[in-house]
Amino acid sequence: MADFDLVILGGGSGGYAAALRGAQLGLSVALIEKDKLGGTCLHRGCIPTKALLHAGEIADNSRHASEFGVNAQFISMDMVAVNAYKDGVVSKLHKGLQGLVKSRNITYVEGTGRLVSPNTVQVNGENYTGKNLILATGSYPRTLPGLEIDGTQIVTSEEAMAFTHVPKSVIVLGGGVIGCEFASVWNSFGAEVTIIEGLPRLVALEDESSSKLLERAFRKRKINFVTGVRFASAVKSPTGVTVTLEDGTTHTADVLLVAVGRGPVTAGIGYEEQGIAMDRGYITVDDKCRTNIPGIWAVGDIIPTLQLAHVGFAEGIMVAEEIAGLNPRPINYDGVPKVTYSEPEVASVGLSTAVAKERGYDVVELSYDLAGNGKANILKTSGSIKLVAQKDGPILGIHMVGSRVGELLAEAQLIFNWEAEASDVAQHIHAHPTLSEAMGEAHMALAGKPLHAHG
Ligand SMILES: Cc1cc2nc3c(=O)[nH]c(=O)nc-3n(C[C@H](O)[C@H](O)[C@H](O)COP(=O)(O)OP(=O)(O)OC[C@H]3O[C@@H](n4cnc5c(N)ncnc54)[C@H](O)[C@@H]3O)c2cc1C
DSSP, X not given: OEEEEEEEEOOSHHHHHHHHHHHHTTOOEEEEESSOTTHHHHHHSHHHHHHHHHHHHHHHHHHTGGGGTOOXXXXXXXXXXXXXXXXXXXXXXXXXXXXXXXXXXOEEEESOEEEEETTEEEETTEEEEEEEEEEOOOEEEOOOTTOOOOSSSEEXXXXXXXXXXXXXXXXXEOOSHHHHHHHHHHHHHTOEEEEEESSSSSSTTSOHHHHHHHXXXXXXXXXXXXXXXXXXXXXXXXXXXXXXXXXXXXXEESEEEEOSOEEEOOSSSSTTTTTOOEETTEEOOOTTOBOSSTTEEEOGGGSSSOOOHHHHHHHHHHHHHHXXXXXXXXXXXXXXXXXXOSSSEEEEEEOOHHHHHHTTOOEEEEEEEGGGOHHHHHHTOOOEEEEEEETTSBEEEEEEEETTGGGGHHHHHHHHHTTOBHHHHHTSOOOTTSTHHHHHHHHHHHTTOOSSOOO
């Protein structure tokens, strides 16, 4: 039996952030992980997919090199080398994280944990007791009824990111963030891609204008997509997978990627037995991530907040600080930045026009077309920055589409979270020529003093 101030089950983004912050604040911490420290984000999510997207960007750059006066040629993808590059990035970060956990004197326990009492997790027959427990067991890729993942022809993101070949054709079931990112990667790698999305538009959680711009860009890249029609069935044959939709149309490809969302890992590990309140498998928590059982907290993908690594980090840090008595502010989830790292990127913070109107704001909008931005022209990217604001009030949302616009979120989230008005931002000087100038120009235009804008 080992006693700690804090026992954490799950060493992904939420769990390890809580461990690092807890230890920094002087708490004795045990961190229990059955697989690899770093969890989904580091090993099966954010980092490996962004490495694949970067390899795709280089492939596209080589295809388009002559547009910039460079003699180069795209020949083919070497997926063994792509995977070696991707795995190298993951492995370096993994080693760094392991070193960090060790340096903070966190007790790292390898094994599958099970909640056996309101203050005890059992691992390999040993009990770890904590004054506080944080549950951070993360999520798994969901599938649909009748759609069996075989790992080769019908796959989830987990198998897709380790492919040693580029399929000739792929159907991506799900036009959300993960689906659009893989569609972008495979198109760059040379596969023929078709996305099937049951909702009326791609990246449906984003502002409608962003979906339109992404769809336009995907059309230009010859990424096929069908929206507003739901999946009915899939049949495998030795040569591929045929998907039938509810309207009777069929699509055939070598591979079917199922990207229909992720479910919480909360079953079979003692949560139900200890009476932890859940809703459709997600643990219900208050605004400080407390469960219904005193002393038990839950963070990351197992609670019904945005399934993003930086949300898990923020929740883990908040809980550690709350336990240490710092009384941190609850998280404002509207202020969380979101990026789809496809080409082009889709990035946003704050409210969409539709949500702002639903909440009763008197909304004004402004779209600044990247065509007026020097750096966007140099990069040959198109898109826009759209501002949603309260009339004569603060900025309520910023929605961007274009290459590299994810990097503009740092400023966008300060604007939103500091409740800045367009005139506050308009007076800041942005470096020329950068994409960030478009952020300045958009706010100048909304403040009534447009510079490089027509009309
Ligand atoms: C393809 C893909 C791309 C993504 N891209 C991004 C992105 O670009 N940006 C972004 O912000 N987010 C991204 N995400 C989401 C991000 O990965 C998750 O939101 C984040 O990893 C959630 O962190 P977590 O700590 O809740 O869970 P996880 O990272 O899933 O960690 C949970 C950990 O708990 C462990 N565990 C589970 N049960 C037990 C048990 N009983 N005993 C011991 N250990 C256990 C698991 O092994 C795992 O390591 C992506 C996800 C995917 C799948």
